[in-house]
Amino acid sequence: xxxxxxxxxxxDFRGLEKAKEEFGGRGIPLGGEDRIPxxxxxxxxxxxFVAPQxxxxxxxxxxxxxxxxxxxxxxxxxxxxxxxLPGFENxxxxxxxxxxxxxxxxxxxxxxxxxxEEYRKRRPAEWDKPDPYEEDFYKRWFGxxxxxxxxxFGKMLLSHSANHANFIDPKFFVAIDGxxxxxxxxxxxxxxxSCLEFFNILGEGWPLKYVVPCIxxxxxxxxxxxxxxxxxxxxxxxxxxxx
Numbered sequence: 001x002x003x004x005x006x007x008x009x010x011x012d013f014r015g016l017e018k019a020k021e022e023f024g025g026r027g028i029p030l031g032g033e034d035r036i037p038x039x040x041x042x043x044x045x046x047x048x049f050v051a052p053q054x055x056x057x058x059x060x061x062x063x064x065x066x067x068x069x070x071x072x073x074x075x076x077x078x079x080x081x082x083x084x085l086p087g088f089e090n091x092x093x094x095x096x097x098x099x100x101x102x103x104x105x106x107x108x109x110x111x112x113x114x115x116x117e118e119y120r121k122r123r124p125a126e127w128d129k130p131d132p133y134e135e136d137f138y139k140r141w142f143g144x145x146x147x148x149x150x151x152x153f154g155k156m157l158l159s160h161s162a163n164h165a166n167f168i169d170p171k172f173f174v175a176i177d178g179x180x181x182x183x184x185x186x187x188x189x190x191x192x193x194s195c196l197e198f199f200n201i202l203g204e205g206w207p208l209k210y211v212v213p214c215i216x217x218x219x220x221x222x223x224x225x226x227x228x229x230x231x232x233x234x235x236x237x238x239x240x241x242x243x
Contacts (some may be wrong), residue, residue, distance in 0.1 A: 004043055004229075008092040008199055009077045016049055016075040018085055023047045028079075037063065038195045038213075040078040041094070041221040047079040059216060061134070062193040064126040065164070066201050076199060092200050097230040099210045101183050105172060110162040110185070112171075119165035130157065141215055142189060159185070160192035167196075167203030176208065184212035188225040192216075200233050207233055 011019065020030055023046075031048040033039050035057035040048040052073050055066040066072060077083075082091060105113065113119070135153045142151045163185050166172050170182035182203060184191050194214040196202040203209050209231045213223035223229070 004094075004096045005080065006041055006094040007079050007082045008094065009083065009088050010071055010074045010200075011077055011087070012074060015085075015087060016077060019049070019077045019079075019083055019088070022083060022085060023079065036216070036220050037066075037076070037199070038217045038221040038223075040076070041195075041198065041217065041223060043222065045078075045080075047077075049078065050076040059193060059195075061126050061130060062216075063195065064124040065122075065193070065196050068122075068124045069201050071199075071201055092198075093232040094198055095230045095232070097210060097228050099183065099228040099230065101172070101185075101210075101228075102174060103172075105162070105185050109171070110159055113162035113165040113169075113185070114158060116165045116169040118169040119161075122168060123161075127161070138189070138215070146189065156190060159190040163191045164193075164196065164202055167206070167209065170206075179207060181208045181210065182206055183210040183228065186212070188212055188215050188218055198229070198231060200231075203231075204233065209233070 009015075009019070023030055028046045031040075031045065032051055033048060034051045034054050036059065037050045037054045037057075039045075040050055052075065055063045055072075057063075082088075138153065138156060139151050142149070166185050167182050170180055172185055173180040173182040175181065184194070184197070191212050191214050194211055194217050197209060197211045198217075210228040211231050212226060212228055213221070215225075217223045218225045
């Protein structure tokens with residue numbers, strides 16, 4: 001993960017073709033992802049794109065937020081270097097960080113986060129309907145990596161919801177130059193679908209945020225577990241001090 005950095009762009013099909021042309025001219029092969037969006041974040045991938053159908057793939061319920069967002073039906077282009085094309089001036093930039101949260105929420109505070117009106121208004125109907133296989137997936141992972149803790153799927157799902165809520169209606173954040181910078185409220189097993197925060201589907205209003213990769217991103221994108229990555233979502237004039 002040394003010097004890890006990704007530049008991410010939402011675009012339509014025409015924009016994707018332009019991006020493909022630019023990277024093709026550099027001799028960089030472009031891989032498409034149509035099932036697991038976070039795989040484009042692998043450090044080994046120089047450039048790739050996520051097709052709209054990927055958000056209805058392996059993580060269908062967990063990525064249902066995307067299908068309800070303004071990003072629905074758009075393509076996502078991700079590369080290790082920036083594009084120099086009109087319309088691609090303001091990428092979402094994902095970088096390593098040494099961030100350590102000042103504190104994490106208590107059980108009562110986790111529950112309170114999920115009562116946010118803004119969170120409940122934006123929450124897709126599918127979100128609260130996990131498939132049985134999901135519990136098996138988390139239980140197996142938990143058994144291998146949390147041998148000293150008992151598995152509680154309901155508690156885990158509540159934490160997943162609270163984490164998204166904190167990027168929609170932040171209660172746990174640091175302030176940098178007076179601006180709120182929200183952060184993930186737990187470790188990798190207790191957050192979910194971190195791609196939503198990485199790619200600005202949730203938390204799109206914050207110029208800077210700190211995001212812990214979920215277990216899917218750890219497994220499929222090979223991102224470091226329990227480590228915060230910096231997500232820079234605005235490089236317009238007046239925001240430089242944040243970065």
